[in-house]
Amino acid sequence: QPSGRSNQIFVAQKGYDPELPPLPDNIEEEDEDSVKIISLFKSQEPLGATIKRDESTGAIVVARIMRGGAADRSGLIHEGDELREVNGVQMEDKTPEEIIPIMAQSQGEVTFKVIPVPGIKEELSANETMLFVRSLFDYNPEEDPAIPCRQAGLGFKRGDILQIVNQEDDTWWQACRHGDSNSRAGLIPSRQLQERWASIDRCVTGISFPAAGLRRSFRLGRRGGRSGNVESKRKSQEMGGATQTPTYLEVAPYCRDHKEGRRLVLLVGPSGVGLSELKRRLLLSDPDHYGVTVPHTTREKRKQEKDGVEYHFVSRQTFEMDIVNHKFLEYGEHRGNYYGTSLESVHKVIGEDKVCLLDVQPNTVQRLHTTEFKPCVVFVKPPLIQELRFSRRKATLISTQDMTKLTKTFSEEDFEDMISSAEAMDSQYGHLFEMVVVNGDFAMAFNKLRAELEKLETEAPQWIPVEWTSHTKQNTESVC
């Protein structure tokens, strides 16, 4: 070869090629640049690369290589490479929109003539990144005008587990959906980009998030079929839960060791949505497997009640000492009596090797969101208003206005409150929710919840926040 020119010929070496094609014999010499001829054998699978026109030079360049795609697996085409020809067709005067169909229609041997981006060594794709996330929002690239290449996008639903394989670009990450047979990555908005969009949305719509703990009847102490709770001051020992934009939650696979307690199940939702009913029915369906906490109260014990069964009956002084000592997850006062759920009562149920079902205010979730409890937070949300009206037409709820009547039917205002309260909870605490159950038709909601909770016991691995899987032990000092 004449000096100063270095026409190189590369062929794909990886196993996706059924057979290597013969090398092209009409390679023209280029005067200045180092030209690379790449011959790939292309099946139905797309090349897995995006192209764009370089603004300054006007050249067609490879914009992005999708991890796991044919181009990536070949290790021969790189981001920044200038595309001169595809199967002998000059790219110079073509737009990216004209080139894409040429590439898509190519079958079998496809020859690319490229000017390689300087400084890139020929290498196969790096080891896969082991970064897994749970998506906290739905994404459809077909509806996203901002995505640089719609065909390269990966759509997903809230709750899907994604493996992030490339974060080199600040705005568009590459990811695969866990469990998909297709290992080719697609483009998804980066965390940064999603946060930016969400903050713009908030400015445009003017949504601000009301504090949790909106109208809600006092549920503490409602066990089995008994009810008797009316509106009360209800306090959570730990306020908090700053608004977070739902983007991605880093997760890790988890398989329960049989010596460990079962994961706590926290039911969260707006007042009247059906948390108590779902909890009660789960308990009835399998009382050996599910358990609920016994609350504390300062009210007088009734004749038929037994201490430690319906309630732990304690004095006001003891209860207030327990408040000071942070023994309660939640407590409240109703008609001059305290009611509260202690942390110890949760430990007790878990200690019996049962799944502890607890319905709490969303701001209490934070306190239980620990390695010890590994809670599965179930958000129970109302259906659309028409279905809500229809499904609740015979239902009653605890009266909060009229003290002479214990129960009342749902009003239109109750439905609207329920829906807006659910939206606010989802906006503020959605990042903590692992499951979402829409409680329209009760039987359907109950069956879905039971099936999902069974999966928690049987499906391995489960995906839990990555910080719960670190094995750093606290309080491990020992006296010697």
Ligand SMILES: Nc1ncnc2c1ncn2[C@@H]1O[C@H](COP(=O)(O)OP(=O)(O)OP(=O)(O)O)[C@@H](O)[C@H]1O
């Ligand atoms: N899917 C449903 N269809 C019809 N009625 C329902 C449904 N879910 C719950 N209910 C009824 O709605 C009423 C309120 O439900 P429940 O007491 O379980 O709500 P809650 O979420 O615990 O509310 P609160 O926080 O006010 O105690 C009950 O009478 C219950 O039987």
